[in-house]
Amino acid sequence: MKFFVDTADTTEIKELAATGLIDGVTTNPSLITKSGRDFKEVIAEICDLTEGHVSAEVVATEWEAMVEEGKKLQAIAPNVAVKLPLTMDGLRACRELANMGTAVNVTLCFSANQALLAAKAGAAYISPFIGRLDDINIDGMELIEEIRVIYDNYMFETEILAASIRSANHVKLSALAGADVATVPPNVLKGLANHPLTDKGLAAFLADAAKGGVKV
Numbered sequence: 001m002k003f004f005v006d007t008a009d010t011t012e013i014k015e016l017a018a019t020g021l022i023d024g025v026t027t028n029p030s031l032i033t034k035s036g037r038d039f040k041e042v043i044a045e046i047c048d049l050t051e052g053h054v055s056a057e058v059v060a061t062e063w064e065a066m067v068e069e070g071k072k073l074q075a076i077a078p079n080v081a082v083k084l085p086l087t088m089d090g091l092r093a094c095r096e097l098a099n100m101g102t103a104v105n106v107t108l109c110f111s112a113n114q115a116l117l118a119a120k121a122g123a124a125y126i127s128p129f130i131g132r133l134d135d136i137n138i139d140g141m142e143l144i145e146e147i148r149v150i151y152d153n154y155m156f157e158t159e160i161l162a163a164s165i166r167s168a169n170h171v172k173l174s175a176l177a178g179a180d181v182a183t184v185p186p187n188v189l190k191g192l193a194n195h196p197l198t199d200k201g202l203a204a205f206l207a208d209a210a211k212g213g214v215k216v
Contacts, residue, residue: 004161024055026163055082058070071100111143112143115147115150130165130174
């Protein structure tokens with residue numbers, strides 16, 4: 001499974017990129033706004049920090065304007081993936097941009113039928129929002145499983161990018177369900193390394209090493 005980090009905080013991205021654990025970055029207008037910086041400047045800096053795709057979202061709602069904004073975003077850096085909403089206009093813009101060779105991340109997916117349309121439109125990624133489905137008492141993992149079956153049935157190349165991930169359990173279940181990518185907030189990604197038994201074992205090893213005067 002690939003890991004994308006879901007943030008526009010370049011300090012966090014730089015720290016995680018140094019671990020070699022992240023394969024790309026996802027952003028959205030809300031995350032960029034929180035940074036308090038110029039949109040294109042932030043995207044350009046993030047693209048310099050990773051060789052993987054960096055999702056940058058359009059703000060237009062009509063397909064022609066989406067395509068024009070998509071061209072501007074893709075011009076920032078070759079590893080920009082244009083993020084489009086899962087609407088009919090978004091799907092049409094997806095097809096136009098995909099035909100130009102632009103990677104497109106179709107976002108705000110909440111049903112398997114929507115995911116099927118995105119794959120037909122040539123999306124590089126589909127982003128089902130797990131956490132937001134959980135918020136309305138619908139099992140987001142069932143959606144990942146349904147999309148996996150449909151994409152495998154027809155050999156679609158669109159990658160399933162599990163989004164709106166809130167916990168380590170979401171990451172594990174997404175991997176078990178066959179998601180290709182998980183986009184994860186920095187704190188959740190770092191938390192994947194934590195386990196109380198790891199901490200307990202390490203403390204015991206260090207205590208024994210100190211007692212025995214072990215030096216490396």
